[in-house]
Amino acid sequence: MATATFTINSDKPDPTSTEFESLTKELLRPLVELNDHINNLTSKENKINSTRIVVAGDQSHGKTSLLEALSGIDLPRGEGIQTRVPLILQLRAAASGDEYATIRLESSSSEDEAERISFCDIGSKDIRDESIEPKIYRIDQDDLTLVDLPGITRVALNDQAGGDGHKLKKMILDMCKKYMAPEQSILLNVVSAMLSRELDPTGDRTMICVTKVDQHKEDGLSDKIHSAIDMMKLDPEYVFAVRNRSQQENNEQVPLKEVRDLQKRILGKISQDCDVGYGLGVGSLSKQLVKIQYEQIVHTLPRTRAAIREQIEELESSMDKLGEPVGDARACRSKVMHCIESSISELQDEVLGRTSSAPVSDGMTGASFEIALTIEDFEAERNKSSGQNCIKSIQDVGGFKFTLKIHPNEKKKVEDANGSVEAFLRVCREERSTSHTKWKKSLLGCDLISAADADNIKGSITFQVNVFVEKPVLKKKEKNIDDYQSIMLCAQLNKLQDDFISSLNKLYSNHYFFSSNFRKKIQHEVSACRGGFGLPGVVGLHVLVDILKTLRQKLPIVVAVYREGVQKAVLQKVDKLVERHFESKLYPNLNVLIINSCNSLVTEQASILVRQHGFILEWEESVCSSNHYFMDTVQSIRSIIANTENDNPSYLKHLSEASIKLMSNEDQRIVDMQIEIFAYWELMKKRLADYMIMSTHSVMVHKPINIMLKPALLKATMLHGDTEIVRLLSPDSTIVRKRNDVSRRLDRLLKARSSLEE
Numbered sequence: 001m002a003t004a005t006f007t008i009n010s011d012k013p014d015p016t017s018t019e020f021e022s023l024t025k026e027l028l029r030p031l032v033e034l035n036d037h038i039n040n041l042t043s044k045e046n047k048i049n050s051t052r053i054v055v056a057g058d059q060s061h062g063k064t065s066l067l068e069a070l071s072g073i074d075l076p077r078g079e080g081i082q083t084r085v086p087l088i089l090q091l092r093a094a095a096s097g098d099e100y101a102t103i104r105l106e107s108s109s110s111e112d113e114a115e116r117i118s119f120c121d122i123g124s125k126d127i128r129d130e131s132i133e134p135k136i137y138r139i140d141q142d143d144l145t146l147v148d149l150p151g152i153t154r155v156a157l158n159d160q161a162g163g164d165g166h167k168l169k170k171m172i173l174d175m176c177k178k179y180m181a182p183e184q185s186i187l188l189n190v191v192s193a194m195l196s197r198e199l200d201p202t203g204d205r206t207m208i209c210v211t212k213v214d215q216h217k218e219d220g221l222s223d224k225i226h227s228a229i230d231m232m233k234l235d236p237e238y239v240f241a242v243r244n245r246s247q248q249e250n251n252e253q254v255p256l257k258e259v260r261d262l263q264k265r266i267l268g269k270i271s272q273d274c275d276v277g278y279g280l281g282v283g284s285l286s287k288q289l290v291k292i293q294y295e296q297i298v299h300t301l302p303r304t305r306a307a308i309r310e311q312i313e314e315l316e317s318s319m320d321k322l323g324e325p326v327g328d329a330r331a332c333r334s335k336v337m338h339c340i341e342s343s344i345s346e347l348q349d350e351v352l353g354r355t356s357s358a359p360v361s362d363g364m365t366g367a368s369f370e371i372a373l374t375i376e377d378f379e380a381e382r383n384k385s386s387g388q389n390c391i392k393s394i395q396d397v398g399g400f401k402f403t404l405k406i407h408p409n410e411k412k413k414v415e416d417a418n419g420s421v422e423a424f425l426r427v428c429r430e431e432r433s434t435s436h437t438k439w440k441k442s443l444l445g446c447d448l449i450s451a452a453d454a455d456n457i458k459g460s461i462t463f464q465v466n467v468f469v470e471k472p473v474l475k476k477k478e479k480n481i482d483d484y485q486s487i488m489l490c491a492q493l494n495k496l497q498d499d500f501i502s503s504l505n506k507l508y509s510n511h512y513f514f515s516s517n518f519r520k521k522i523q524h525e526v527s528a529c530r531g532g533f534g535l536p537g538v539v540g541l542h543v544l545v546d547i548l549k550t551l552r553q554k555l556p557i558v559v560a561v562y563r564e565g566v567q568k569a570v571l572q573k574v575d576k577l578v579e580r581h582f583e584s585k586l587y588p589n590l591n592v593l594i595i596n597s598c599n600s601l602v603t604e605q606a607s608i609l610v611r612q613h614g615f616i617l618e619w620e621e622s623v624c625s626s627n628h629y630f631m632d633t634v635q636s637i638r639s640i641i642a643n644t645e646n647d648n649p650s651y652l653k654h655l656s657e658a659s660i661k662l663m664s665n666e667d668q669r670i671v672d673m674q675i676e677i678f679a680y681w682e683l684m685k686k687r688l689a690d691y692m693i694m695s696t697h698s699v700m701v702h703k704p705i706n707i708m709l710k711p712a713l714l715k716a717t718m719l720h721g722d723t724e725i726v727r728l729l730s731p732d733s734t735i736v737r738k739r740n741d742v743s744r745r746l747d748r749l750l751k752a753r754s755s756l757e758e
Contacts, residue, residue, distance in 0.1 A: 028294060029092070032143050034755060035297045036090060038304060039145075041752040043131075044745055048307045049182035051296040052147050053289060056176050057190030059151035062211030065244030066190055067148055069260070069282040070289075072138045073101070086131040086179065087148035094137040104133045142286045144293060146188070149176050184300045186292055197232065207238040207292075209285060225278055237288065240279035302376030302460075305756045306391070308749055313394070315746045322739045323586040323731070329722035332729045336590065340713045343581035347705055350489040350573065368468045371395050371404045371425075378461040381408035382454060402427050404465055408454070425465055492569045493701065497693050500562035504685050507554050511651040513678040522547065522670050522677075544673060545623050551681060552620060559613050559692055566700050567606045574598045586735055590717070590728040597716040601704055609699040616691045625683055633679035 035051050042048040057063045064075050071091050094100075150172045173195070180187055180199050187196045188207045196206045210225060229239055243263040263281060279285055326332065373393035375381055381391070392405045407422040512518055525543045575595060578584070584591035640648055642657045660668055717728065731739075 028290070029143050031294065031297055032145060035301070036088075036145050037755055038301075038308075038752050040133075041748040041755075042304075042308065045311055045749070047311055048304060048749075049184040049300075050304045051293060051300050052179065052182075052185045053145065053188055053293060054147045054149065054176075054179045054185050055188045055190065056149045056180060056195060057151060058192045061151070061191040062244050063148070063151055063190040066209060066211055066242060066282070067146065069242065069244055069263075070144070070146070070286055071136055072141065073136055085150070086175065088131050088133040089144075089146045089148055090133060090135040091141050091144045091146070092135065092137050093141045093143060094139050099138045101134050101136045103135070142290050144286065144289055146289075147179055149179060184296065184304075186296055188289070203232050203234050206232065206234060208232075208234065208240070210239075210241045211244050213241045213243050229278070236278045240281075240285040240288070242280075242282050242285060299377065299380055301756070303380070305753070306374070306376055308753050308756070310392075312746065312749050312753060315742050315749065318742050319739070319746065322735060322742065323583055326726060326729050326731070329725050332725045333718060335729060336717050336725070337714075339581045340710060340717070343577045344705070344710050344713075346581070347489070347574065347577055347709075350577075351493075351701060351705060353488055353490040368466075369395070370464055370466050371402055372462055372464045373404050373406055374460060374462045375406065375408065376460050378408065378454075378457050378459065383409075400427050402467065404463070406463055423463065423465075425467070489569065489573045489701075492573070493566065493697070496562060496565045496569065499565070500558065500692070501689050503558045503561065504555075504689060507558065508551065508681065509651075510649070510678070513681070514651045514655065514674055519670060519674065522673055526666065526670065544677060547673075547677060548623055548680065548684075549621070551677075552617070552684075555620075555688070556617060559617065562692065563606070563609055563613060563696060563700075566696050567602060570700055570704070571599060571602050574602065586731045587729050588732050589730060593716055593728060594713060597712055598709065601708060601712050602700070605699050605704050605708075609696060612695045612699060613692065616688070616695065620684060620688065623680065625680075625687075627683055627687070629686070630679050630683045633682055634675055637675045637679065 038050045039052065042050065055063060055067065067089060068075055071089060176195055177199065179185060180195065183205065185205065186207065187200055187205050188209060189196050190209050190211060196203075200206050208228060225239060225241060228234070229236055260282070279288060327335075371393055373391060375391055390405050390407045392403055395402050395404075403426045405423070405426070522543070525546060575598070578591065578594050578598060582591050582594050637652070640652055641655050641660070644656070648655075655671065660671055663671070717725070720728065
């Protein structure tokens with residue numbers, strides 16, 4: 001049981017924050033460069049997105065011409081799709097009269113690997129999702145970063161998707177959705193905006209640019225644009241009309257400067273004829289893009305910073321699970337020695353009952369701690385269209401994961417437009433060797449703040465939950481193999497001993513020895529040797545011995561079940577501890593060697609135990625004992641039969657001193673034999689149980705775990721040469737690739753975090 005309370009700290013933003021209009025290019029560029037740097041470092045992280053202006057549209061609708069007008073350079077042209085990969089176009093104002101471009105491929109090993117090239121060298125060949133990042137420096141250029149995506153088409157050339165038009169369309173659409181879907185992306189659509197309507201149904205991130213305005217009738221162009229604005233509910237400031245180079249001008253290679261002058265004359269005439277109410281010209285579009293880019297970067301960077309921190313925590317946790325890289329032979333031997341000692345130590349503790357791998361740890365009782373969660377821009381989270389977004393903070397305490405989740409804008413009903421702020425605190429425990437959740441429980445769920453109060457919170461806000469654990473309690477559930485294996489070995493062995501004794505007792509009940517059937521069995525044996533020498537009623541000793549021999553026939557089966565149960569319990573426990581301490585997923589070669597060595601030792605000891613159990617059962621073939629327990633039991637039964645005042649046990653109710661006196665000499669002797677056989681069987685059961693349990697514990701538990709296992713494992717591992725010991729600790733190739741991938745991602749995210757903190 002745990003209790004939790006919340007406190008909230010809110011930091012309102014400085015009302016004197018810098019306005020866009022007061023910023024110069026010198027102040028804007030560092031912010032744009034930082035955003036591009038973060039985008040580059042986090043490009044492989046699906047959970048992290050920063051500001052992007054994504055340019056998309058159908059093929060041959062003027063997208064390339066628009067980008068040429070914005071950048072001032074000639075992009076590849078010709079038949080078919082010319083933008084065949086994501087082109088991250090970084091436009092920068094040149095510091096001097098030297099105009100040039102650098103280009104970096106996504107496959108480059110370093111962000112600084114950029115080759116200085118001429119403008120005519122920018123191009124690509126086939127459709128693929130591997131970005132090219134040209135950085136273009138021109139005089140009087142606005143600082144912008146645009147993502148140019150392949151134009152959507154249904155016709156494929158021979159070198160595109162194998163000539164399959166449907167496959168090509170899907171490839172392009174998937175690529176477009178990857179860049180356009182994140183809510184941090186601004187969507188600049190050239191003419192067509194169908195994909196934006198799907199990915200941005202509210203139109204908050206959508207811009208439209210109508211090209212080739214000189215090819216429209218003047219009286220119909222404005223009406224069409226305003227119709228699109230009304231249909232998509234767009235802000236007119238997000239809609240522009242431009243005039244690009246025509247195909248004839250492209251063929252004649254008319255300079256871009258002349259094209260811009262021609263655009264000014266055409267658009268100037270349109271603006272003179274009427275007040276259009278939307279943007280006109282590439283220059284106006286460029287200035288608006290710079291403003292939107294700045295505002296979006298300022299809006300998204302705090303959330304990007306929080307997402308980077310959370311992803312770093314996840315990757316660091318993954319690195320811990322993937323283990324450290326293999327060192328030299330000396331380091332490998334040290335690790336193997338540590339694993340052997342730690343696994344055997346835990347195994348010995350399990351035998352003695354000094355440790356527990358049960359799901360609940362008493363160390364959690366009375367624990368008190370805090371979990372804090374900071375939302376950098378609370379107002380932005382509140383304004384998100386989806387009510388399902390959540391922000392979480394995870395803290396490990398005593399082997400349990402406590403997760404605090406905040407839903408800034410939970411909408412329970414359609415009419416609840418503002419939504420409330422909900423908070424949840426959940427706890428779960430995961431196995432060390434797997435990600436399987438063993439226990440998960442919700443400790444807290446509530447409406448934390450009303451919609452009205454939440455709307456008054458601006459800027460950064462911190463939620464803090466104070467948790468006190470009174471006592472962790474698990475609900476009872478059906479037992480399964482995993483639950484049984486999680487019990488300490490001493491408890492498993494004790495249960496097997498109890499089951500063994502119970503099985504011995506169930507072989508023949510007390511009623512059986514004094515039943516009419518057993519009496520008839522004795523009578524049959526007696527009649528076979530009646531009439532020999534001796535006193536009246538005397539029966540040969542061999543009769544009793546033969547009957548006990550018959551009773552002992554079932555003992556080997558019961559003993560074998562107990563022995564095999566102990567062997568299985570030891571093997572399963574050893575395998576489980578080896579898997580955890582020797583990290584089987586990381587070091588499969590070493591794990592196989594250790595498991596085989598342990599199995600070989602336990603199997604060999606089991607063979608020894610089979611022989612010892614055979615000797616003990618053989619001893620019981622000799623009917624003798626100096627233990628007074630035999631005569632004590634005989635006298636006890638006779639006293640019960642002679643006692644007429646108290647109720648006798650049910651299996652003796654048909655016998656009394658009076659009824660026995662009425663029997664013949666032979667029948668009275670048969671009753672004595674029943675009592676004696678019962679007493680000896682009880683003695684033999686106790687003796688057999690002690691011998692079997694002691695020998696089993698000695699051969700299968702004490703000797704292998706405390707004496708033999710460590711030398712056997714050291715012999716199996718340490719006698720190898722340097723090359724072999726390193727090979728034993730070489731992880732699976734899949735783990736190596738995964739570790740290298742996580743390491744690279746982590747390095748890039750750490751650089752991103754460092755850049756944001758500077």
